[in-house]
Amino acid sequence: MHHNLAVPIPDEAIRALHVGDTVSLSGVIVTGRDAAHRFMVEHFIKNPVAPEDEALHAELKRLLDGGVIYHCGPVVRKHDDGSYSFVAAGPTTSIREEVYQADVIAHFNLKGVIGKGGMAGRTLQACQTQPAVYLHAIGGAASLIAQSVKEVVGVHKLEFGVPEAMWVIRVEGFPLVVTMDSHGQSTHDAVAAASKERLAALLG
Amino acid sequence: MQQPDLTESFVELVRRAATDLPPDMEQALRDAKTKEEPGSAAEGALDTILKNVEMAREHATPICQDTGTPIFEIHHPLGISTRQLADQIRRAVAIATERSYLRPNAVDSLTGKNSGDNTGEDFPTMHFYEWDEAHIHVDLLLKGGGCENVSAQYKLPDASLRAGRDLDGVRRVALDAVYQAQGKGCSPGVLGIAVGGDRGSSYVKSKQQLLRPLADHNDNPDLAALEDQLYEEANELGIGPMGFGGKTTVLGVKVGALHRLPASYFVSIAYMCWANRRASMDVQPGGEVSYAS
Numbered sequence: 001m002h003h004n005l006a007v008p009i010p011d012e013a014i015r016a017l018h019v020g021d022t023v024s025l026s027g028v029i030v031t032g033r034d035a036a037h038r039f040m041v042e043h044f045i046k047n048p049v050a051p052e053d054e055a056l057h058a059e060l061k062r063l064l065d066g067g068v069i070y071h072c073g074p075v076v077r078k079h080d081d082g083s084y085s086f087v088a089a090g091p092t093t094s095i096r097e098e099v100y101q102a103d104v105i106a107h108f109n110l111k112g113v114i115g116k117g118g119m120a121g122r123t124l125q126a127c128q129t130q131p132a133v134y135l136h137a138i139g140g141a142a143s144l145i146a147q148s149v150k151e152v153v154g155v156h157k158l159e160f161g162v163p164e165a166m167w168v169i170r171v172e173g174f175p176l177v178v179t180m181d182s183h184g185q186s187t188h189d190a191v192a193a194a195s196k197e198r199l200a201a202l203l204g
Numbered sequence: 205m206q207q208p209d210l211t212e213s214f215v216e217l218v219r220r221a222a223t224d225l226p227p228d229m230e231q232a233l234r235d236a237k238t239k240e241e242p243g244s245a246a247e248g249a250l251d252t253i254l255k256n257v258e259m260a261r262e263h264a265t266p267i268c269q270d271t272g273t274p275i276f277e278i279h280h281p282l283g284i285s286t287r288q289l290a291d292q293i294r295r296a297v298a299i300a301t302e303r304s305y306l307r308p309n310a311v312d313s314l315t316g317k318n319s320g321d322n323t324g325e326d327f328p329t330m331h332f333y334e335w336d337e338a339h340i341h342v343d344l345l346l347k348g349g350g351c352e353n354v355s356a357q358y359k360l361p362d363a364s365l366r367a368g369r370d371l372d373g374v375r376r377v378a379l380d381a382v383y384q385a386q387g388k389g390c391s392p393g394v395l396g397i398a399v400g401g402d403r404g405s406s407y408v409k410s411k412q413q414l415l416r417p418l419a420d421h422n423d424n425p426d427l428a429a430l431e432d433q434l435y436e437e438a439n440e441l442g443i444g445p446m447g448f449g450g451k452t453t454v455l456g457v458k459v460g461a462l463h464r465l466p467a468s469y470f471v472s473i474a475y476m477c478w479a480n481r482r483a484s485m486d487v488q489p490g491g492e493v494s495y496a497s
Contacts (some may be wrong), residue, residue, distance in 0.1 A: 020245055035316075075269045075307045087304045088260075088269035093350045093388055116350070117388035117447065138249050139350065139390035139446060140268040140479045144256035161318035162308055163269075175252055177245050177448065187245075191449045192386055195441045199383045202437050203365065203376055 008066025009111040014131045017178045019185045023135060025174040028153060029068040029114070030060070033092055035164040036157060037100040045107050056156055063168060064108035068135075071097060071115030073163025075142070076152070084152040086169065088142035091116040094134070102126035114176060118188030124180055131182035138175070148174045205281050205338060205489045207288055213485060213493045214296030214342075215303070218274065221344045221483035222266045222305045225257045226497035228418045229394075229455065229480050233257070236392060236445070236452035246450025253445070253478060264305075268390075268479045271306040272348040274328035275411060279341040281489075286332040293330060297322040331408070338489050343415050346481040347474075351393060354385035355410075357403060360469040369469045371430050374399055374459070375437075381473040382438045382454065387447015390477035394418070394456040395434065398472045401462035410474035413458035415482050420458070427459045434459075445478075455480075 005013060007027030017023070032040070040060070043049065049057045075088040094101075094115030101113060102122040111132050113123070116139040127133055137145060151170040158165045179187035233254055240247035260267040276293055280286065298321035300306045310324035311317070322328060335341075358377040360369045365380050367373035378397055385391070396413030398406045422428035434457040444450025455478065464470065483497045 022245070022248065073269060073307070075266055075271070075304055077304050088266040088271075088307070090269050092270070093353065095388070116390070117386070136446065136448075138252040138256070139387075140270075140348075140477055141252050141256035142269040143260035143263060143265045143267060144252060146265065146269075147259065161311070161320075163318070177248065177446075179448070187448060188386065191443060191447055194449070195383055195386070195443050198441050199379060202379055202440065 007068055011131055014111050014133055014182050017133050017181055019178055019181050019187045021178045023176040023178060025176055026172045028168060028170050029070050030063055031070045031072045031167040033071050033073055033164055034096055035160040036166050037097045037104060040104055041100045045103050064110055066109060066111050068112035068114060069110055076162050086146045086149040086152060089146045089149055090140050090142035091137040093117045094119050098123060105130050105132050118179055124186055127180055127182050128184055133178050133182055134180035135176040136179040148172055207285055208487060208491060210487060211292040211295050214293050215299050217344050217483055217485045218296060218300040219305045220495055221346050221481045222271050223264045224261045225267055226482055230257055232418055232455040233478060239451045245448035246444040249445040249448055268348060269307055270348040271309060272346040275345040275347055276328060276330045277343040278332045279335045281338055282334060290330055294323045297328050340487040342485045344483050345414055348477055351389035351475045351477040354389040355475045356381045356473050358471045360471060371426060374471050375430060375434060377471050378434055378473055379437055383441060385475055386443055389475040391443055391447060392445055392452040392455045392478050394476040394480050395454055396474035397459040399461040400464035401470060403470055405462055406470045406472040409460050409462050410472040413460050414474055414476045416458045418456040431457045431459050
């Protein structure tokens with residue numbers, strides 16, 4: 001089944017999603033990968049927010065409430081007027097954020113996590129309780145996804161480097177597949193289990 | 205042959221590798237799409253991949269934002285300064301980064317600082333070989349991080365996989381590597397496999413296999429048979445494009461062998477994502493440059 005979703009995403013729309021469904025996503029989302037997740041957990045979640053981080057925390061609270069984080073380290077072009085555009089923006093491997101993701105989902109009331117390769121038990125549990133979903137982008141489809149990034153609204157933590165910074169982007173018709181839903185189902189678990197059986201048969 | 209300045213030619217080689225998928229890879233993806241169930245997530249993934257490939261070529265933008273480790277393999281005639289070629293390659297990747305063909309991808313492992321221009325300690329990777337030919341031949345592979353992370357090295361015998369020191373043992377560990385990778389290496393991928401060597405030479409050899417065209421037939425009949433068998437069996441695992449489940453898990457398998465120590469039997473599996481970005485260039489003694497992929 002296909003769904004058109006806009007950020008912020010209501011809970012009912014999340015509960016209507018099931019693994020295997022396709023999604024076109026529109027609205028303002030934020031990129032974040034390894035450095036960003038570690039930063040958010042250490043500076044916003046595990047410890048009290050320091051005065052110098054308060055403005056960023058409030059801004060991310062606003063952007064991510066009912067919103068979506070995207071595991072992505074883009075290729076970005078800086079224009080002469082100081083503005084940016086995305087040149088290539090496919091997903092990066094999500095499992096590296098497994099230790100952080102459930103806490104980030106709960107803290108910011110995230111409704112969606114975009115990445116590739118899927119995530120594990122703690123995130124799947126967080127998807128059920130929040131509710132939220134894991135949305136799989138097509139790995140490597142960087143030029144096509146960059147076309148769906150209509151505007152770079154801003155950037156935070158550029159000192160982490162271009163791939164690791166938190167880019168605030170407005171997307172339109174971002175093509176995605178639900179591979180972990182809010183009902184406890186995971187395409188990744190199902191495919192891993194089926195391929196394990198086939199491997200056992202092939203190895204005899 | 206006079207020492208040439210190939211800086212701009214290297215930039216062009218990088219541009220081609222980063223933005224234009226080799227025709228045999230694109231054709232293999234097209235063939236794979238026809239095999240998947242209509243309307244399935246697997247078919248959808250391949251459709252998106254193919255649209256992306258066309259778009260990248262049209263706009264000269266990177267196929268994948270992870271433009272990977274640039275791996276240069278250079279064959280040159282006697283009398284060429286490899287030090288000068290290496291300097292030109294380093295300059296070329298910095299220029300290619302500035303032109304957004306490459307993402308800044310070289311990170312200082314100790315400080316975490318990104319150099320910003322794809323140069324650094326042993327970065328990019330370069331291997332030079334002197335040969336008898338009169339011209340220079342350069343192969344470039346852009347090897348992304350997602351698939352590098354699921355690449356694997358096994359030490360045979362491996363009791364848990366009942367893999368002995370023979371080609372059936374190689375087959376067993378290779379299938380295990382594909383299973384372990386699931387979709388995380390951006391399947392459907394290509395497997396470059398090396399049998400033997402030490403741990404270092406084995407991994408280098410496995411990556412060199414990825415430079416072979418998909419249709420390239422192995423001269424060794426035993427390895428040719430293993431390549432065919434692994435291609436069939438890896439696709440029977442049902443992992444499918446992106447790990448969504450489906451009929452296409454690998455697009456090709458290439459195996460090479462090295463001498464080894466009596467005590468060691470390594471099998472290295474270089475997993476390459478569907479964006480198998482390889483390109484080559486030839487520089488004639490007169491200076492004419494031609495490109496291929």
